[in-house]
Amino acid sequence: MPRKPKAPEPPKDERCCGNCRHWKRTGESGEEAQDGICRRFPPQVNVTDEGAMCVQPFTDSSDYCGEHAPVLQ
Numbered sequence: 001m002p003r004k005p006k007a008p009e010p011p012k013d014e015r016c017c018g019n020c021r022h023w024k025r026t027g028e029s030g031e032e033a034q035d036g037i038c039r040r041f042p043p044q045v046n047v048t049d050e051g052a053m054c055v056q057p058f059t060d061s062s063d064y065c066g067e068h069a070p071v072l073q
Contacts, residue, residue, distance in 0.1 A: 015068045018061030022069060023062070034061045040069075 017023040017036060027035035036059060043054035 008040060016062050016064045017059045019071055020064075020068050022067070023059070023061070023072045026058075035059075038065075040065075040067050 017038065018025075018034075020038075022040040023036050023038055025033065026038045027033045036061075038057040038059055043056050045057045046053055
């Protein structure tokens with residue numbers, strides 16, 4: 001079976017959450033438009049005195065990590 005072609009790597013200065021395929025914008029306008037969640041891994045269960053909830057990392061579009069994957073065109 002042929003392997004899928006690898007997406008081209010973006011320049012290092014473009015490796016940020018805002019252009020990662022795992023990131024989803026949650027804000028709609030203004031400064032909130034830079035907010036989003038990372039969906040690279042499944043949600044984690046967060047248990048508090050008030051109960052349990054599933055959460056995913058909340059990040060700014062300019063944040064970055066070692067798991068960056070460019071958006072496929």
